[in-house]
Amino acid sequence: MRKVLMGNHAATLGAVLARAQVVAAYPITPATQVVELIAEMEAKGEFSGRFMRIESEHSAMAALLGAASAGARCFTATSSQGLAYMHELLHWVSGARLPIVMVDVNRALAAPWNLWTDQTDSLSQRDTGWIQLYCATNQEVLDTVLQAYKIAERVQLPAMVVLDGFTLSHVYEPVDVPTQEQADAFLPPWDAPRRLDPAAPAGFGAMEGPKGYMRLRKRLALDMERAEDETERAGAEFGREFGRDYGVIETYRTADADTVLLTSGAVGSTAKQAVDELREAGRKAGVVRVRLFRPFPAKTLRRVLRQGQKVAVVDRNYSQGQQGIFCEELKAAMYGLPERPEIYGYVAGLGGGDITVELLKEIWLETDSGKASALEPAWMEDPR
Amino acid sequence: MPRLKIDENLPVVHVSDRSTLENLTGSWRTMAPRLRPEKCTGCMLCWKYCPDACIEMIDGRPVIDMDHCKGCGICVAECPPKCLIMVEEGAR
Ligand code: SF4
Ligand code: SF4
Numbered sequence: 001m002r003k004v005l006m007g008n009h010a011a012t013l014g015a016v017l018a019r020a021q022v023v024a025a026y027p028i029t030p031a032t033q034v035v036e037l038i039a040e041m042e043a044k045g046e047f048s049g050r051f052m053r054i055e056s057e058h059s060a061m062a063a064l065l066g067a068a069s070a071g072a073r074c075f076t077a078t079s080s081q082g083l084a085y086m087h088e089l090l091h092w093v094s095g096a097r098l099p100i101v102m103v104d105v106n107r108a109l110a111a112p113w114n115l116w117t118d119q120t121d122s123l124s125q126r127d128t129g130w131i132q133l134y135c136a137t138n139q140e141v142l143d144t145v146l147q148a149y150k151i152a153e154r155v156q157l158p159a160m161v162v163l164d165g166f167t168l169s170h171v172y173e174p175v176d177v178p179t180q181e182q183a184d185a186f187l188p189p190w191d192a193p194r195r196l197d198p199a200a201p202a203g204f205g206a207m208e209g210p211k212g213y214m215r216l217r218k219r220l221a222l223d224m225e226r227a228e229d230e231t232e233r234a235g236a237e238f239g240r241e242f243g244r245d246y247g248v249i250e251t252y253r254t255a256d257a258d259t260v261l262l263t264s265g266a267v268g269s270t271a272k273q274a275v276d277e278l279r280e281a282g283r284k285a286g287v288v289r290v291r292l293f294r295p296f297p298a299k300t301l302r303r304v305l306r307q308g309q310k311v312a313v314v315d316r317n318y319s320q321g322q323q324g325i326f327c328e329e330l331k332a333a334m335y336g337l338p339e340r341p342e343i344y345g346y347v348a349g350l351g352g353g354d355i356t357v358e359l360l361k362e363i364w365l366e367t368d369s370g371k372a373s374a375l376e377p378a379w380m381e382d383p384r
Numbered sequence: 385m386p387r388l389k390i391d392e393n394l395p396v397v398h399v400s401d402r403s404t405l406e407n408l409t410g411s412w413r414t415m416a417p418r419l420r421p422e423k424c425t426g427c428m429l430c431w432k433y434c435p436d437a438c439i440e441m442i443d444g445r446p447v448i449d450m451d452h453c454k455g456c457g458i459c460v461a462e463c464p465p466k467c468l469i470m471v472e473e474g475a476r
Contacts, residue, residue, distance in 0.1 A: 362386055379388040
């Protein structure tokens with residue numbers, strides 16, 4: 001059924017259709033509505049799982065660590081400071097190999113206070129062993145929550161579904177909402193391979209020596225790597241069920257493009273508009289929108305981007321002392337290849353500044369003309 | 385080019401000399417708390433729980449600063465004798 005939904009509610013419906021069994025959460029702007037609607041649906045008897053109000057984000061993730069250890073399909077949502085507060089537990093959950101799905105609504109980190117979209121919150125968690133998927137539309141948010149469970153459960157790792165604060169979270173768009181039967185046909189129930197069970201007592205996460213620890217980490221690394229193919233597979237299966245295909249990246253008019261804008265999140269759809277306008281002016285422009293950030297889809301990007309092409313990476317995030325994070329990751333993925341594209345970094349829209357069609361066109365033109373610096377990122381701001 | 389201007393004027397921190405009282409959070413409100421003073425026992429629970437600290441106890445009764453009350457309804461939920469009620473913003 002087609003509904004007009006804000007991104008936050010699209011996320012909620014994804015979790016409800018996935019038949020999440022335990023939801024534990026603490027509110028934070030701009031993610032509150034995701035769990036607020038679950039609480040409301042629970043009160044009305046429209047959500048059969050258990051909703052737990054918890055005293056903090058750290059405790060919310062701890063509660064899910066317990067529930068998922070007992071074999072429950074788990075969900076939560078947070079943002080910015082709340083995600084930062086969860087940090088310790090994020091490592092616990094991935095190390096325990098629990099396929100929890102969490103929505104993070106991008107919001108800038110303090111100080112100073114700022115409520116608007118900025119990817120540095122989720123990207124700060126990139127080493128925690130969570131799969132990360134970035135969405136460009138509200139439809140994709142709902143669809144990705146469903147796919148995230150499938151990917152996460154197949155590789156036994158947690159997954160974070162990320163959407164832009166306000167730009168998606170609070171903006172209403174038409175969304176095709178699957179029926180429960182369709183969702184069930186796509187996503188079977190989670191049958192946990194290990195369970196915390198009073199009838200069969202066991203210890204989880206106990207001390208390991210260096211040898212054991214190293215082996216567990218390598219196994220996690222291999223399964224995380226596998227998530228690139230599993231994301232493609234789940235996206236294709238989703239396409240067969242619902243007619244909407246997804247991959248680890250989305251390409252737009254890249255086949256013959258001289259210069260490509262590479263970005264993520266809602267900016268990915270703005271970039272398509274910029275590319276259409278550049279094409280109308282006779283420029284060979286294209287977009288790569290990175291949907292999967294962890295694992296970094298190096299394999300796919302190496303195939304799509306080629307020698308002789310210029311890539312302008314637009315980052316709404318920044319690693320202090322380094323550069324834009326997608327840019328540094330792309331450079332690392334391409335280093336060592338005998339043939340590779342030229343990569344240029346742009347930082348824009350930190351703390352929620354608009355990344356407009358005009359700004360993206362300027363970035364494209366500068367890169368295409370060969371005037372961009374390959375050594376340091378350019379900080380851009382739409383002057384209006 | 386629409387470059388961020390980078391010069392010695394970039395601020396290190398922004399220390400404000402303005403009071404948060406200037407931030408009139410009352411404009412966020414769609415529902416408003418209303419006191420029915422007859423049953424009020426002066427227990428101060430509303431005063432304690434208001435997340436905006438916009439309730440002042442005057443002569444043993446709560447007085448709400450409506451320029452700052454966000455209309456969250458927590459005082460209403462906490463009031464033991466239920467003498468605070470939520471009404472539509474603008475209702476009399
Ligand atoms: S409605 Fe909320 S903000 Fe307003 S007085 Fe009551 S507790 Fe305070
Ligand atoms: S909580 Fe109710 S009874 Fe207590 S002081 Fe406030 S209004 Fe009066």
